[in-house]
Amino acid sequence: MRYISTRGEAPALGFEDVLLTGLATDGGLYVPESLPHFTLEEIRSWRGLSYSELAFNVMHPFVDDAVPADDFRKMLDETYSVFSHKAVAPLVQLDTNEWVMELFRGPTLAFKDFALQLLGRLLDYVLEKRKQHVVIMGATSGDTGSAAIEGCRRCEHVDIFILHPYQRVSEVQRRQMTTVRGENIHNIAVRGNFDDCQRMVKESFGNQSFLGGKTQLAAVNSINWARIMAQIVYYFHASLALGGPDRSMAFSVPTGNFGDIFAGYLAKKMGLPISQLVIATNRNDILHRFMSGNKYEQHQLEHTLSPSMDIMVSSNFERLLFDLHGRDGLAVKTLLENAAKGPVSIEDYRWKHARKLFDSDAVDDKATCDTIREIYQQNEYLLDPHTAIGVRAARNCRRDQAVPMITLGTAHPAKFPDAVAESGVSVKPPLPAHMADLFEREERYTVLDNNIAGVQEFIAKHWKNA
Ligand SMILES: *Cc1c(COP(=O)(O)O)cnc(C)c1O
Numbered sequence: 001m002r003y004i005s006t007r008g009e010a011p012a013l014g015f016e017d018v019l020l021t022g023l024a025t026d027g028g029l030y031v032p033e034s035l036p037h038f039t040l041e042e043i044r045s046w047r048g049l050s051y052s053e054l055a056f057n058v059m060h061p062f063v064d065d066a067v068p069a070d071d072f073r074k075m076l077d078e079t080y081s082v083f084s085h086k087a088v089a090p091l092v093q094l095d096t097n098e099w100v101m102e103l104f105r106g107p108t109l110a111f112k113d114f115a116l117q118l119l120g121r122l123l124d125y126v127l128e129k130r131k132q133h134v135v136i137m138g139a140t141s142g143d144t145g146s147a148a149i150e151g152c153r154r155c156e157h158v159d160i161f162i163l164h165p166y167q168r169v170s171e172v173q174r175r176q177m178t179t180v181r182g183e184n185i186h187n188i189a190v191r192g193n194f195d196d197c198q199r200m201v202k203e204s205f206g207n208q209s210f211l212g213g214k215t216q217l218a219a220v221n222s223i224n225w226a227r228i229m230a231q232i233v234y235y236f237h238a239s240l241a242l243g244g245p246d247r248s249m250a251f252s253v254p255t256g257n258f259g260d261i262f263a264g265y266l267a268k269k270m271g272l273p274i275s276q277l278v279i280a281t282n283r284n285d286i287l288h289r290f291m292s293g294n295k296y297e298q299h300q301l302e303h304t305l306s307p308s309m310d311i312m313v314s315s316n317f318e319r320l321l322f323d324l325h326g327r328d329g330l331a332v333k334t335l336l337e338n339a340a341k342g343p344v345s346i347e348d349y350r351w352k353h354a355r356k357l358f359d360s361d362a363v364d365d366k367a368t369c370d371t372i373r374e375i376y377q378q379n380e381y382l383l384d385p386h387t388a389i390g391v392r393a394a395r396n397c398r399r400d401q402a403v404p405m406i407t408l409g410t411a412h413p414a415k416f417p418d419a420v421a422e423s424g425v426s427v428k429p430p431l432p433a434h435m436a437d438l439f440e441r442e443e444r445y446t447v448l449d450n451n452i453a454g455v456q457e458f459i460a461k462h463w464k465n466a
Helices: 015-020 038-046 051-066 067-079 113-130 143-152 171-178 194-208 224-242 260-269 286-293 315-323 330-340 346-359 366-377 385-397 417-421 452-462
Strands: 003-004 030-032 092-096 098-102 132-141 158-165 187-191 216-217 249-254 274-279 357-361 407-411 445-446
Touching: 003 015, 015 051, 030 224, 038 224, 051 113, 051 194, 051 224, 067 113, 092 366, 098 216, 098 224, 098 385, 113 143, 113 224, 132 143, 132 194, 132 357, 143 158, 143 187, 158 194, 158 452, 187 194, 187 452, 194 407, 194 452, 224 249, 224 260, 249 260, 249 385, 260 274, 260 315, 274 286, 274 385, 286 346, 286 357, 315 330, 315 346, 357 385, 366 385, 366 417, 385 407, 445 452
Parallel strands: 098 407, 132 158, 132 216, 158 187, 187 445, 249 274, 249 407, 274 357
Antiparallel strands: 003 030, 092 098
């Protein structure tokens, strides 16, 4: 399988290189040159498979000979055995033909574990084969950092440095990062805000000379193709559990960087009958505004009760724009260069095509709380604020009651106790057993000034073979 850049100018790469690369050299994102396609008969034959067996069937065409079949099966068995539910991604029924797929049974209680648990293992496998080492450098305001750290904690060939804004992440989120043991895990609290952290990461990727040529940086944010790939699987899993592929499904997806919902779009292109995909955003609604009025325009960042969806631009949206433009990389490049300067639109027929593929909705904090409260009153089931946005959007956008509507449950409510309290539900969601002692565990992190030279010096000094 070859991968090409959405901006048309970077060289095509194989899976291993795509795994180790962040952005393409032309500033684009990598996508598969062509997608595997499965027939209904093939998909039907996957009924009754375990999650990891299904994951093998869906993902092996993308990975190809980078990981031989037997090794890949073993890796997937390990990856999904760390989840705390036998079904890995269990479905919970909310109402007639309405479901939540719980994607928060992994080590850090958010859906990002599905991809990052695999990504850590894939990286280590490929690096072992190539006798190489990488430094993962990332900035986090919440879920990505902890999922990446958990995913890489056992990697022999990876050191991971995660920057978070000092005293500006929630205590649960900080502790999920700073209490993980491992010589290769380095938490840096920067005396600055999230944007400062992100800027340092971006600049470091642009100029890696501080590493002295002895190792290289690797990215774990959702521009990494392997993350998208791992997220395709659970769309097949949900469909098969509810009578697919002989009936179609609808999915509602709480969306920030457009990674998770893009995976659903790919599942559909790969042959899974999906009749509706709902983009559910919070007040940071650039995608909803684009879908409603064909205007792609950055607004100020708003802080909401669903912080993991607080974004100004959606990086993975570029991957959809590439398809909407008939895979014309230069058209995408021009469009996104213009989008950095001001609002942009696309040709009407392309936009109409996008509207056929997706519905969308934006849900504010009040409606988020109302939904948490309503579902609790109806079912004694607690939603986290991100999932609540998905459920609300699903209900607002629903087209056909006969089609099962599945909202992706992206986080465990115990990660966001403040939103639950604000919704007026008086029960406090307990942390699952494997995390019950989170507040007693010892933390380890280094506080550094908001200064890139100091951060780079710290990294250069503390990776494994430094
Ligand atoms: C990351 C995240 C999202 C957004 O996912 P994208 O793939 O960026 O659209 C939604 N909910 C939670 C809980 C998350 O951690």
